[in-house]
Amino acid sequence: MKSKAEPKLPGEEEELRKELREVSSLSKALKTYPDVFSKLDSVLSTLKDPFHAIILLKEEKVLTAPEIFVLAHLAFSVGRIRSAMAESQVEWPERTVPPSLEDVHKKLLPGFAGQPVFYIADSYSPDLSRVRAERKAKEKIWRDEMTKEAAEVERVLGRRPGIREEIAIRKTNVQAVEQARLMPELGETRETLTHVHFRLKATREALRLEREIDRLRQRETLLEGEVLRSLSADLREWKDELEKAAWALGELDYLLRKAELAARWDAREPVINRDAGPLVLEGAFHPVVREEVEGRGGKYQPVSLTIDSPVSVVTGPNMGGKTVSLATVGLCVSLAQWGFLPPCSRLEFSLYDYVYFQPETPGKPGLSSFAAEVVALKDLLARIDERGLILLDEVGRGTNPSQGLALYAAVLDYLRLNAGEGSRVLASTHYHGLASQLNVPHWQVAGLTPGDGDLEEGDASGGKDIDWLYRHMDYRLVKVGPDTPVPQDALMVAKILGLDGEIIRRAEEFVAGTGPCGFRRDEPC
Template identity: 35%
Template sequence: MALVEQPTAERIGLNWVLRQLCPISPYGKLLKTRMKAAGPGCESWLTNEWDLVAGLLAEWQPDLLGEIELRLGSFREIRGAVKRACQGYVLEDMDFFELKRFLDLSRQLGEKLQQFKFLPSRLTIPVAVDLLAVLAPGGGGEGFYLADSFTPALAALRQEQREKKAELSRRRRELQAKVSQETGQTFNPLGRLRIHKLDPACKELEIRKDIIAAAEGYAELEYTIRDDEQMLALGSAISSLEEKIQEIEYSVRRDLSREAAKNRRLLLAACRRIGRIDLLLAKGRLARQTGWCVPELVNESQLVLAEFINPVVSSYLAKEGMIFQPVSLCLGTPVTVITGANMGGKSIALRSAGLAIAMAQMGLLVPARACKFSLREFIYYSQQEENPSQGLSTFGTEIHGLAGVLPLRGQRGLFLLDEPARGTNPWEGAALVKALVAWLDEGNSITLVATHFPGLSDMEGVTHLQVAGLAGLSRRDAELQTQDLKSLQKLMDYSLVPGKGEIPRDALRVAAFLGLAPEIIAHASQELGIAPQEVLDQ
């Protein structure tokens, strides 16, 4: 089982976080798709990764990083060309252009990265200098061209061909001048003589042996010079030279392809390290965006979060002009139960716990003041939706999922049970949740349960946390606020406090605040055995 399956990754917000992780180069983007969470046994890799990202943040230089990112965005994929070269194919000029460009950019990037002290030597970008030398004899420019400098034979043949072409062009101009002088007609820059079909001179042109009709339109004819024996010989010589040139160019490309294949290890190592550095920079940008701390690993089965800022919820609230209240919690027993009214933040606490661990085990820094935990083998979030395709209700879908994952309680997992059994009646639901808690209490996993059901908080060995909620809301506070959801969110205290073992009354407070008829609130209070004024008065 993966650390986080897709349904859980979506619900706890890990997918949202990963969408904010944006490498720039094709190598970084590919590496991101291969990211996997590190589980138990990977402690050394994780701590090294966190330290690398923290080291980058400590040396963060916006101008320098801007130059680095500019070069990362200029890289193109070369591994396909390297693979073809290794398979014995002869590469094209465009392939050599990309290889040369890759090597130039790699060298420039390496020079920029030398200004960072946090990067270990294992992330130094190797440059295939031998390949760069043969791709750019004499230095060359930014582009690639099979220049004369690649081989003396190529230079000699091209020079001879240029002379033949110049002689052929000169001979053609001489004949054009002769025809023009004798007929009074002129040739255009393309070497065509255009004449109207009704022009009297047309008949004279038709009988000339030194020109030939090249094209005919509705009203015009076009003539061009007919090649004489000298021009035919020159054309034949030029074609023969072209064949020899192509043979030599093919030989040069073949040698260059072999050189590329010979340097495959350096080229592929450079691709991997560029991707590694690119992804590292993306992690740094994400940490600066969300806030960060370096997690701390412990051997004991626990999770301690101090002032965790859930980036998913925080981003949404910021758009609404509100501020996220940080989540702090300490899970040190096998099972912890969180109680509190709806809208009290129980689900956010569960998702935050899962997201913090998932981010840390993906090699990301955690947006909190502190994070201390032991590595988990899996994270499971229980809240399910209906599955009409299988004919299952919300309750049926939830139980189906739990049945498949509960046998893993002996592993070091994290169970996040968000109001389990809420889809059935409260008597059976409470009994079922008690049984789940008792079952999971005997395993090696950490379990966090959010519930409304009574009777769970006094179970032996179970830690009880309660959302502070509206416990500090007075009647005066309520009367001064507009009765809407946004105002309620501002008044709600989402912090987790030790539970008192009693049933919270925030549901009535929420209902009263949102304008439910006082008669209904009074009736509900009577059912609970409290006076109506106690709903808001503390």
């Protein structure tokens, strides 16, 4: 089912609204009919992929017993699904309701009311039933014959061999070995350094029965082949219904998973604008990151921001959550365009032709990280005329800082002037002056608050661990103006994590311009 899923693109706003309404409606129904949804999940979780068998039917091939079983299970499951659906007042989307396969069920499972079995039943063919009954009767007579021999061996040797198992007699027990060799019921099979091994020897009657049983098994195999050919021919008449049912169950399963996520996230339907407009996010969170943060005992802080300009910049320290914020924005928009209710309390946006997210770029063979960034940017610029949501994370960090800043500024300015109508660029950076240089909106991670008693306590204790820092970092995004002072979070983080105080003091001098020669702005070396 997922292989057929596609995101909705500009011009498909109404189709997406309808799809998201279905998800929203179903997520609410989950609370009203929990038993119904539990039954549906129980059936769907046991489904086998039927499409290979359906393709073989279309090609007029003879199905094997396992392939017949898969289709029998599909017919059985459709009956249970339709029954569970009827127990609720939910208006199921037409594409999720499978057609009845009752006739298929009756054909493949004659007389079966429970779960289908992996077996060509006797009820498929009277001849098959007769041959199997005869084989089983002769197998019983054969076992009885061999059991008599085993009983005689036990009487003489005091040990009872299994019908198809060896018995081992120690060579030191010379008398028992000789007795065994003289018994017509036993045949010697092998000899080791310490033991002589024997097995029951079939009597003339047992050998005759074995030949009869082999003949019946061959006949049984031929009759099973006839049953498979007959069933395959019958199933070809229902191949279209089988395929429709399989796709319907796939659609149902996909929709249920969307509804479950929406209920788990307490997600809302987004506002989708047909024309290019602002991207508004409130209370957005990244489910994986939130689970990780809360698992460490921390409190996750959701992301809220409004992107109403072609380019916006996000600044903040390392570990300040810039990358997570970008990923959260991209995730919410992408999920919405794929028909999922996004993990946020509010999303208003226009559909994009693509979502581009470039976090820290892994190096490619023969390329530095900076070269890999440049190659990725070329791929992005190839779609410059389309409407895109472009999320850039610290472009240029892998090269000379001044040139990296210049390149980043040039890329953002180029996108601001040339990106397709309605495109939105959100770019994270360490460079605090980048937003004012480009005269674009500036969002800043709130970060650590100087003077916080908890922070002072952390400093006095000689350093805290990373988890402590995660718990005290404020990851919210705050819109700031051009005169906002540069945050000193880097030195504060180093201090809190217990870096040597002398190093911190000297770093503060360098920042203030009072450090040694080579760092002061007003004093030449």
